[in-house]
Amino acid sequence: MLSLWLGAADQGLAYAGLALGTYLTLRVLNFPDLTVDGSFALGGGAAAVLISQGAPVPVALAMAILFGCLAGLVTGLIHTRLGVNDLFAGILTTTGLYSITLRLMGRSNIPLPETPAGIQALPDLGLGIDGQWAVALILAMGGLILLISLLLATDFGLSLRALGNNPTMARANGINQRRGLTVGIAAANGLVALAGALVANYQGFADVTMGIGSLILGLGMVIIGESVLRPRSVPQALLAVVLGAILFRTLIAIALQLGLEPVDLKLATALLLLIALAFGRLRIPGLSDQGRLQG
Amino acid sequence: MSSVTKAASSSLTVAKLGWGHPLPGGGWRQLFSDFSLTCPAGQFLVVIGSNGSGKSTLLNLVAGTLALADGQIHLGNRPLHKLRDYQRARWIGRVMQNPLEGTCPGLTVAENLRLAERRSRPARLIGGALIGMLGGIHPNGADRRRYRELLADLGLPLADRLDEPVGQLSGGQRQTLSLVMATLSSPDLLLLDEHTAALDPRAEATVMALTERLIRRFGTTTLMVTHSLDQALGHGDRLVMLHEGRLIGDWSAAEREALDPPALRAMYGTAIVAPQSSSAPDGSSAS
Numbered sequence: 001m002l003s004l005w006l007g008a009a010d011q012g013l014a015y016a017g018l019a020l021g022t023y024l025t026l027r028v029l030n031f032p033d034l035t036v037d038g039s040f041a042l043g044g045g046a047a048a049v050l051i052s053q054g055a056p057v058p059v060a061l062a063m064a065i066l067f068g069c070l071a072g073l074v075t076g077l078i079h080t081r082l083g084v085n086d087l088f089a090g091i092l093t094t095t096g097l098y099s100i101t102l103r104l105m106g107r108s109n110i111p112l113p114e115t116p117a118g119i120q121a122l123p124d125l126g127l128g129i130d131g132q133w134a135v136a137l138i139l140a141m142g143g144l145i146l147l148i149s150l151l152l153a154t155d156f157g158l159s160l161r162a163l164g165n166n167p168t169m170a171r172a173n174g175i176n177q178r179r180g181l182t183v184g185i186a187a188a189n190g191l192v193a194l195a196g197a198l199v200a201n202y203q204g205f206a207d208v209t210m211g212i213g214s215l216i217l218g219l220g221m222v223i224i225g226e227s228v229l230r231p232r233s234v235p236q237a238l239l240a241v242v243l244g245a246i247l248f249r250t251l252i253a254i255a256l257q258l259g260l261e262p263v264d265l266k267l268a269t270a271l272l273l274l275i276a277l278a279f280g281r282l283r284i285p286g287l288s289d290q291g292r293l294q295g
Numbered sequence: 296m297s298s299v300t301k302a303a304s305s306s307l308t309v310a311k312l313g314w315g316h317p318l319p320g321g322g323w324r325q326l327f328s329d330f331s332l333t334c335p336a337g338q339f340l341v342v343i344g345s346n347g348s349g350k351s352t353l354l355n356l357v358a359g360t361l362a363l364a365d366g367q368i369h370l371g372n373r374p375l376h377k378l379r380d381y382q383r384a385r386w387i388g389r390v391m392q393n394p395l396e397g398t399c400p401g402l403t404v405a406e407n408l409r410l411a412e413r414r415s416r417p418a419r420l421i422g423g424a425l426i427g428m429l430g431g432i433h434p435n436g437a438d439r440r441r442y443r444e445l446l447a448d449l450g451l452p453l454a455d456r457l458d459e460p461v462g463q464l465s466g467g468q469r470q471t472l473s474l475v476m477a478t479l480s481s482p483d484l485l486l487l488d489e490h491t492a493a494l495d496p497r498a499e500a501t502v503m504a505l506t507e508r509l510i511r512r513f514g515t516t517t518l519m520v521t522h523s524l525d526q527a528l529g530h531g532d533r534l535v536m537l538h539e540g541r542l543i544g545d546w547s548a549a550e551r552e553a554l555d556p557p558a559l560r561a562m563y564g565t566a567i568v569a570p571q572s573s574s575a576p577d578g579s580s581a582s
Contacts (some may be wrong), residue, residue, distance in 0.1 A: 001436040111542075153432040155413055158402070162410050167534035172358070173476075176415045 006130040008253035012246030013137035014202045015221065017195030019245040020144065020238065022218030024188040027237070030078075030153070030164040033185055034215055035091030036192045038097030039071040041211030043193025045101040048206030050112040057116040061197050069186040070192020071097055076182030094211075101208050108208045116201060133202060138200075141242050144191070149235040160184050161234075193217075213266050220273055221245040304516045305371030305386070305483040307334040307357065313365030314356060326352060326540040330366070334533075339510050339517045343527045343563065344537035350520040351392075353537070354488050357518065359383045370484055384513035385415050388477030388515075390470070391491040397473030397490075404453055404472060405434040407461055408442045435523030448503065451474065467498025471505060478509045485510065487519040491526070503530065524560060536562070 018040060025033040043064035050060035061097040071093060079089040102108065115129055124131040151157045163180045171177055192214065200206035225244020231237035252265060260268060309332045315325035326349045334340045344350045355361040357368055359380030359479050368375040375383050388411075391397040434442070439457055446454035453464075453472060461469060470490060477485055487506065491499040507530060510517050521527055527534055534551050536544035544562065546554060 150432070155409070155433050158410060159404055160435065161402060161406075162399050164400040168396055169399055170410070171360075171381045172384055172389045172391075172397075173410045174381050175380050175410075272374070 001130075003130060004253055004257065005250065006127060006134060008250040009246050010130055010133045010137060010202060011199075012195040012221075012249035013134070013141055013242070014198040015195055015217070015249060016137075016141050016142070016242040016245040017191045017193075017198065018214055018218045019195075019221035019225065020148065021188040021190075021192035021195070021239045021243045022215065023222050024148075024191065025185060026222065028161055028164050028217070029181060029184045029188075031086055031181060031185060032090070033072075033075065033188065034087060035071055035075040035093045035097075035185070035189055036090075036214045036218060037188040038094035038101070039068040039192045039211070040196040040199075040214040041206075041208055042071055042101045042104075043068050043098050043196030044200035044206040044210050045105045045110070045196075045208060046193070048112055048200050049105055051112055051116075051201070052110055057118055057201065060284070061194060064193045065190040068196075069190040071193070072186035072189030073182060080178035080182055083117035098208065105206065105208060109205060111205045112201060114203060119197070137198070144234065145238045145242060148238055152234045160211065182206075213269065216266075216269055216273055220269055221248045223273070224248050224251075224258030228287045304336040304514050305373070306336045306369075307332075307484055307516055307518065308369045309333070309353070309357070309366070310368075311366040312353075312356065312363070312368070314361070314363065315351065327356075327366075328540065330540060330542070332535070332542065334516055334518060335408060336371075336516055338533060339516045339519070339531040341527050341531035341534045342518060342520045342537060343522070343524065343534065345563065347539070348537040349540040350537050351488055352540075353520060354486050354520055357484075358387060358389055358486055387486060388414075388480070388482035389486045390473045390477045390488065392486050392489040392492050394469035394473065394493055396465040398461045398469050398476070400469075401460060403460055405439055405442055405457040407458075407476060408479060409434040409438055411479040412438075413480075414482075415480040430553040445474070445479075451475070451505075465498075467494050467501060470494060470498070470502050474502060474509065475507055478513060478515065481513060482515060485517040487516045487517065487521075487559075489520055489522060492522065506530075524556070524563060528554070528556060528559070548556070549581070 019038060021039075022033075025031045025036075027287075043121045046067045047057075047060040047064040050063055051057060051175070055063075068154065074096075074099065075093040077085045078092060079086055084092070115132075119132050119136050120130045122135045125135065127134070152161060159175045160180055160183075161175070163175060163177055163184070167177050196206075196211065199210070222241050222245040223244070224247050225240035225242070226237070228247065229236060229240035229243060231240045252269075255265070255268060256262065301455055304540060309330065312327045312330040313325075314327045315323055318324050330349075330353075331461045332353075342350045342353065352361060352445075356363055357375065359375065359378065361381075363376045367374070370383075370386055373386065390395070401411070442457055446457075451471060453468060453475075458463070461472065464472065470493075474490070477487075490506075491502050503526065506519075509515075517531075519526075519531065528551065534544070534546045534548075534550050
């Protein structure tokens with residue numbers, strides 16, 4: 001039983017980059033970014049290709065982040081330079097990314113049989129390989145939360161937060177909206193691609209379809225985290241989002257344990273989010289109607 | 296306090312301005328044609344006019360939130376018409392009509408002040424992450440002390456609310472903050488767009504008194520648009536009246552003293568009901 005909870009926690013931590021990226025675009029930048037479905041698979045695919053060709057895992061993770069940033073950059077440029085609607089910009093990039101990821105991988109699925117040596121070298125806390133993964137992922141996510149918290153507390157981060165909060169005011173205070181959005185979306189997709197790479201490593205394979213439903217997954221994690229912790233500051237919000245990712249995966253583990261068929265998981269996730277949206281507990285820019293339809 | 300003690304001012308020159316917009320039912324309305332206006336350095340210019348007269352449009356064209364069709368706008372010797380709005384913000388402070396628009400409600404008072412303080416040298420966004428980290432956390436303790444001193448010096452109770460989200464402030468407090476923010480980095484030009492229109496009389500009086508103090512303190516060239524004849528007759532070094540994109544009145548402070556308020560009201564009223572007015576039926580207009 002302990003192994004079930006630990007496995008769920010590990011998966012949640014591996015997915016936490018997706019939740020952090022979703023938080024950055026939706027909550028900080030106020031931008032509903034559908035690129036994440038494509039950049040998650042791109043990150044997983046890129047890391048799997050590199051690792052299977054002998055590249056060190058840290059290099060593969062760094063390249064996955066870079067590829068994710070490039071994917072976000074494309075969406076940002078399509079939206080800010082070509083004036084394409086935010087949702088369509090993400091859909092366009094994600095659609096293109098499917099082919100790009102498939103080209104990169106050469107086939108739809110790449111197995112990664114061995115747990116990375118770096119993970120195996122870590123203390124297992126008496127919990128075996130799951131314990132080693134937990135140590136590695138807690139260190140990684142702790143570092144990420146610290147880094148993003150610091151970044152968002154600088155003038156650079158303040159500018160991004162102002163853009164999401166009141167773009168008119170941000171522009172009136174000298175902030176380049178196009179550039180800020182593009183940089184923010186790129187960074188968020190870098191985090192999402194990192195999550196894709198970590199998940200591929202954890203589950204032992206990368207699949208070209210692994211990103212389907214990532215936005216909904218990320219949203220679910222953000223909602224759960226914010227509902228539980230009710231954060232009042234940026235570091236608290238980031239912590240809540242990571243906690244949300246762990247809780248979300250734990251809920252899935254419980255659902256599976258209770259007999260939910262794996263094939264129904266995405267439907268269950270979608271229904272959960274729909275309930276949250278319908279009851280007005282969650283306002284998502286571009287995804288929530290501002291008022292009820294008349295007539 | 297260092298960032299607010301420097302007196303800065305430049306003349307504003309609007310030359311041969313041309314601007315129009317399509318009408319909802321088709322057709323075109325040319326609001327400004329060959330419009331020119333000069334505001335000398337340090338002058339507090341009040342602009343009045345009825346709905347659709349073009350006063351807010353003029354402010355938006357100067358700020359760069361509307362693109363110029365023809366003509367030139369210079370601030371000192373800087374060609375503003377060649378710059379985007381966020382680039383012009385380096386020299387221009389703006390207070391908007393809606394208290395919700397001029398501040399970031401999700402950020403704290405101190406964070407809003409920090410943004411305004413950095414207006415003349417905003418954070419770089421390309422490569423900004425690294426530079427931002429090297430620049431450290433802001434607003435920090437030193438920033439807060441500076442803001443507290445500034446707000447206390449101005450006699451504003453906001454000094455004790457630096458770490459509260461701006462969304463928790465009243466409309467008057469937000470507009471007061473917006474005004475302080477607009478003048479914080481010693482702009483060369485201050486644009487006030489009916490900035491007391493959404494306030495109750497008490498808050499209006501407070502904000503106008505602060506407006507007058509800040510403008511006189513820094514000697515900032517100021518363009519204030521208002522619908523209030525009381526404000527127009529009681530504030531500023533010069534008063535101009537617009538109607539349908541044309542200048543129909545221009546009075547110095549001394550000349551304004553001699554103006555007969557009822558006559559000015561009548562003139563203003565005439566402009567409102569002018570049959571040529573192309574304001575939309577619902578009262579909305581380019582202004």
